[in-house]
Every structure is written in structure tokens, then in C-alpha cells.
Amino acid sequence: MLDNESVKQFKGTILVRNAPEPHEFPPGICPPRGSSPVNRIIAIDGSEVPYKVQNGFPKAEAALLNIAGLVIKTDELRKIGRDEIPSPSRLRELETVKTMSAVLPGPNVVGVAPGQETPKKFFRWTLRRELDFKLDPDHESLLETFLSITTLAQGATAKFQCPIEDCTQLLTRPVADTVCSCEKREQIYSTDSLRAHERFYDNRSSQQAYTAFRQVTEHLLLINILRYFHQQCDSIMFDEIAFVMDGPLAIFAMPAWLKGHIQNEVGRIHQDLIGQGRRGLFLMGIEKTGEFVSHLEELDWLEEEGPRQRLENGTALVPTTEYIYRYVNPNPNTDKAYGEAVYYGRKILYKNKAGQHAVVMTPIVNAIGREPNSVSPEAFPRLGEALDIVDDLYTHLYRDGFVPLVRANAHAAIPLRTGQRILDSIFDRAGEVNNG
DSSP: OTTOHHHHHOOOOOOOOOTTSOOOOOOBOOOOOOOOOOSEEEEEEEEEEEEEOTTSSTTOEEEEEEEEEEEEEHHHHTTSOTTOOOOHHHHHHHEEEEEEEEEEEOTTOOOSSTTOSSHHHHHHHHHHHHTTOOSSTTSOOHHHHHHHHHHSSOSOOOOEEOOSTTOOOEEOOOSSOEEOSSTTOOEEOGGGGGOGGGGOOSSSOOHHHHHHHHHHHHHHHHHHHHHHHHHHSOTTHHHHEEEEEESOSBOOSGGGGHHHHHHHHHHHHHHHHHHTTSOOOOEEEEESSSHHHHHHHHHTEETTTEETOSSOTTEEEOOOHHHHHHHTSOOSOTTSOTTTTTBSEEEEEEEOTTSOEEEEEEEOOSHHHHSTTOOOGGGSTTHHHHHHHHHHTEETTSTTEEHHHHHHHHHHOOOHHHHHHHHHHHHHHHHHHHHO
């Protein structure tokens, strides 16, 4: 193998740090702490389970999607000991949960109505239908949220390739369902601009398409809830509620263009609250995996003492763009903010007062936050309160566990066998109808 000509000609190298060189820390940050704690947290998490359709054509597949929005009474939760395992009934007393579930078709699964005769068309139609979901019957649907925040934006949206087979047109995002202007005159959905169908494959798993739709739906659900409170509730409620996302405040891959619209809407609501004399929006994302979680572990290591011995408990660090490009994600172009195309928040590396790790994100809501190397507390709205609840609501039952997300994950998670049984029953019924 080493004699292979391609191996000999490979010129790449792995960038390594000089081990003897002292590793500097990111800048520290000390936001005001100890303000009045929030008494409610709304946490959002989602999952999907792909499934091979046993009685279908080869490669036939579908996925079961589940997204949970959990409201938890944090004032009551604080009364439970961190090492205590409360009964399920006790936890149910503290929680209110609503879930959105959907079946997403994959390769070799088609619909029964006109316009659904190919797997990709059926997939696109399903995404459009599922965004009609309403968390509250008197509030807008996820689709209406999507159209509202993107229509408010000034200027043209980047074009995308028409999803119709053999059509080469580049389309501007439609603000409503329409038809392509080509001679086929086939259906175009407003949700096609999310481009999840571009990772839909006819001959292999479409897991990337399912994941793209799940992440979009999670963030649209967040914005839908924020708009509900902003439109229908007294602004004082925002002082008492924290909104928590499982994962980063970011939109990745094909739908990443939506990130800017979400950032604008979050900033609009925050600034309006500030204008009303309120404390602004309390929104945070928490990452449990990834390169920044790993980097925090590296920073908190001492050669002789081992892991989590270097940083003092309660340490909060700001990885600026300059720092990230030097120590985490090498890039010589420091003029462009790290993750500018996908992140609508900034990261904080935090070792809480109990010694547990968290990568916390707060949203970009002002000009200071958009400055990629700013370490001013003003760039991180309500960060002190965010770090407070990471201190207050951790649990030793899970490594770096944060109780609201542990509970949200429990509601969102779909046990593999349960998901398979649900999809089995759906496709068994479909087979009975087709054979009948």
C-alpha cells in the first residue's frame, strides 16, 4: 500500500500544535451573577429514527420524527436534590410537554395522490404538510412562522435549484406554493427552498435529509414559541422564562440560509423587550458533543493530576474568532467571523461550580455580539443568568448532565424498537389498503 503512487503523491498534512508550547486560555468573562432566578424553562429537543420498510422495494425506507417542547417548573425543580432520583409522577407534576411527530418517507415510498408519484415528490409534499403543525390552535403554524420571518427580510433570497427532475432553473424562494414556469408546470412548495430534498436519494439512505428537516423544525418551533409569547403575553413573562435548545444556536448544511432570518427575529424580539424596560430575551443553547466540548476537556487537563484539574470551578471563557482559528479550527483568514454562515449565537466554555463542563451559547442580538472578537458581557445577553442555571440545575446522574435537557431528551427520544413498531403498523396498514 505504501508503494501506491497516489499515497506517494499525497501532499496533505495534519496540523498539530507544538506540545511544549504553553497553551494560552481564551479570554475570561465575568458577567453579573445572582440575579433573580427564572421560574420556568422551555426546552426543545428532537430525534429521528430511520426504518427499513420490510415489505417494500429494495432500499425502501422511512423515518419517524419526534420533537418535544418541554415546560419545566424550575422553582420546584430546585427543591429536588441533585443526587436524588425523583419518581416519574413527581417529575410529571413539574412538567408540561407537547410533541410534534411525523413520518418522513424515504426511497421507494410514494404517495397515493397526484403529484406524489415519485419518492422525492412525496418527500417534498410531506415536509410542506408537516410544517402546518400548530403548537397552539390560536397561534400561527410553523409554516406561517417560516414565511413570516423570511418575508420580513429586505433584499432577495439566494436562489436554489428547481427540485423538478430535468429542470435547470434557479428559483427565488417562493412566498407561497406555486408551479414551476417551465413547460412541465409542476408543483413547487414554499418549503422547497429549505433544500432538504437535495439530500434525498433514490438508492440509499436519506438520513441527511431527515436530519436537515429535524434541525429546521426544532429552530422554527423555538421561533414559533418566542413569537407566541411576544404577541400574546405580557412582556414581563420574558424576565421569568429561559428558552433552552439542545445543541448549538445554528442551522447547518442546505437550510443554513435560514440562520440569518432566525438571528434577525431573535434580535428583533430582544431589542423590543429592552425597549419596554425588560431584561431582554433569555435564550441559550447547550452543546454536549463536538470540537468545543473536546477542547474544553483539553484546557482542563493537567499532566500529573489528570482531567478537570486545571481550571477553577466557575470559570467562563470566550473563544474568540482569533482564538478559534489558532487553537480549534485552523484558518488564516481571521477577518471573517468563525461560523458566520451558520451560527446565530456565540460560545462560552464553562466549568460550573460543581466542576462539570458545558459549552453554552447565547444569541447574537446586537452590534457588539456581531463583533467576532468581542468579550464584552453586552455581547452575551443574560449570560450571568444562563451560567446560574447551569450551576443550579446540573445533575451527577449523567456526565455534565443538565436536568431540563435530560428531561426534554427523554420526551423527544424514540426508542428504536418502539419507532420500528410504529412504522411497521403504518406500512402494514398501507399494504392492506393497496392489496384491498
